Amino acid sequence: MEFNLANNLHSLRASAPLVHNITNYVVMNFTANALLAIGASPVMSHAAEEAEDMVSIAGALVVNIGTLSPEWVKGMKLAMRKAAQTGRPIILDPVGAGATPYRNAVLTELLETAAPTIIRGNASEIMALAGTNIQTKGVDSTASSAESMEAAKALSLKYGSVISVSGETDVIVSGTQAAFVSGGVPLMTKITGMGCTASALAGAFAAVSSDPFHAAVSAAAAMSVCGELAYRSAKLPGSFQIAFLDALADISPAHLAELSKVKFTSL
Ligand SMILES: Nc1ncnc2c1ncn2[C@@H]1O[C@H](COP(=O)(O)OP(=O)(O)OP(=O)(O)O)[C@@H](O)[C@H]1O
Numbered sequence: 001m002e003f004n005l006a007n008n009l010h011s012l013r014a015s016a017p018l019v020h021n022i023t024n025y026v027v028m029n030f031t032a033n034a035l036l037a038i039g040a041s042p043v044m045s046h047a048a049e050e051a052e053d054m055v056s057i058a059g060a061l062v063v064n065i066g067t068l069s070p071e072w073v074k075g076m077k078l079a080m081r082k083a084a085q086t087g088r089p090i091i092l093d094p095v096g097a098g099a100t101p102y103r104n105a106v107l108t109e110l111l112e113t114a115a116p117t118i119i120r121g122n123a124s125e126i127m128a129l130a131g132t133n134i135q136t137k138g139v140d141s142t143a144s145s146a147e148s149m150e151a152a153k154a155l156s157l158k159y160g161s162v163i164s165v166s167g168e169t170d171v172i173v174s175g176t177q178a179a180f181v182s183g184g185v186p187l188m189t190k191i192t193g194m195g196c197t198a199s200a201l202a203g204a205f206a207a208v209s210s211d212p213f214h215a216a217v218s219a220a221a222a223m224s225v226c227g228e229l230a231y232r233s234a235k236l237p238g239s240f241q242i243a244f245l246d247a248l249a250d251i252s253p254a255h256l257a258e259l260s261k262v263k264f265t266s267l
Pocket residue numbers: 095121122123139140141166167168169170183184185186188189191192193194195196197198220223224
């Protein structure tokens with residue numbers, strides 16, 4: 001299937017998919033607003049008691065381990081198992097992978113519960129997940145996406161997942177196919193939760209697409225283009241956040257496709 005970014009955004013807006021997020025409390029508000037802005041319908045819910053019911057009415061599940069606790073992990077596992085059983089895409093954001101043994105242990109449990117459709121993280125997180133010896137600095141990357149190519153490919157083959165690595169250039173790997181998405185602005189790393197937002201948008205695109213590789217590329221491209229548009233009017237973190245949400249809401253499918261910088265290659 002040919003990659004068609006304009007069509008992908010059009011489909012997202014036409015069906016406004018419900019995206020079930022079990023995410024961290026740092027970014028809940030921002031990612032919910034980003035999902036609404038692009039045209040999806042967010043619900044943030046982590047209670048184990050309703051995890052299976054909630055995912056059963058959603059178009060995609062986004063699991064983000066940013067602020068973990070054992071009770072939340074129960075909900076994550078129930079939701080992931082149900083999503084896998086019912087054929088719903090699962091997006092895993094392994095926030096802080098490699099930072100602490102607890103995070104690593106939880107990630108192992110989650111990956112044993114269900115293989116994610118898409119794993120979206122920064123380079124340190126993806127390298128840590130693949131077992132490359134690296135220390136994540138809290139939630140921030142200490143490596144570049146280019147350095148994580150081998151790790152991304154290994155992870156993709158191991159779990160059958162699409163691996164999306166964010167950075168100056170985003171690298172998306174699915175088996176032996178890869179895409180490079182450039183653009184964006186460095187200020188995006190100075191706002192907490194831009195990576196979490198990239199993962200949430202991947203959930204929205206995956207909910208309306210039969211091709212998770214294209215969904216992950218679409219989300220990365222939307223982030224990069226809207227980051228650049230926001231930076232035209234807002235050069236400081238506070239106003240940038242707002243301008244970024246405005247750009248997500250304002251961008252037309254055709255304009256998004258026109259401004260995006262995406263290159264495909266085989267590995
Ligand atoms: N140097 C850069 N230049 C342009 N865009 C960037 C740069 N670094 C990151 N980005 C963009 O910022 C977004 C977030 O990527 P980042 O790698 O910072 O995620 P993250 O570390 O998971 O963030 P967080 O954990 O705070 O949510 C992505 O859309 C990415 O393309």
